[in-house]
Amino acid sequence: MTNDQLSSALPETDRTRHRRLREQGSLDRAQLDAILEAGFICHVGVVIDGTPMVVPTVYGSDGRNLYFHGSVASRSLLASPGAAVCVTVTHVDGLVLARSVFEHGVNYRSAMVHGVPRLVADPDEKWAGLRCLTEHATPGQWAYARQPNRKELAATTLLALSLEEASVKIRTGGPDDGEGPDAALGNWAGVLPLAATWGAPEPDPRLPEGVEPPQHIVNRSNTRAS
Secondary structure: HHHHHHEEEOOOOOOOOOOOOOHHEEEEHHHHHHHOOOOOOOOOOEEOOOOEEEEEEEEEEOOOEEEOOOOHHHHHHHHHOOOOOEEEEEEEEEEEEEEOOOOOOOOEEEEEEOOOOOOOOOOOHHHHHHHHHHHOOOOOOOOOOOOOOOHHHHOOOEEEEEOOOOOEEEOOOOOOOOHHHHHHHHHOOOOEEEOEEOOOOOOOOOOOOOOOOHHHHOOOOOOOOO
16 A cells, blocks of 8 residues: 555554445545535434433534534533543435335435544634634625624624544445346346435515625526535
């Protein structure tokens, strides 16, 4: 393995080792980056006082850290310093409809990130992290909208989770029973694709007449959401 290949591979740990459906697993950093880039909602799983909690929240990635804030999980994690989390991001690309129910499945791209998040206290990193989060969800919006003032920054909790311990699973293709006994049933089999698309911008009813959406919003209409 070359130095370039080493730098593009995520380290294998006990938590990232693929034990089931190993053929769908990957430790390719580029695939992790692509999955994170394609979304903006993650699920933060954590155990607080013996009770499991999974919270959806908006995230941003800079390739080194995953930034997230504004959730019950953030406040709970601050009350339990050192608590490990598992953050997941999943994209569903279609249903795999086989000849038998047993062989049905889902085409998907999924990432799992493990670690202990840290509170972002440095003002410069906090500013950069919030910009990363905003731009990740809506590129161009940070420069267009009013940016946070000092009071808003103080009221915002931002957490950073390193991307060093992560893994990926991806499933593509059709059903696996095309050459088995069930092929003789004559049932239709294949994939029902799923693709999310951004719609047309819907203005706030309280907008004054003549205020049009900025170009970076207009450009996303009728484009793939992931």
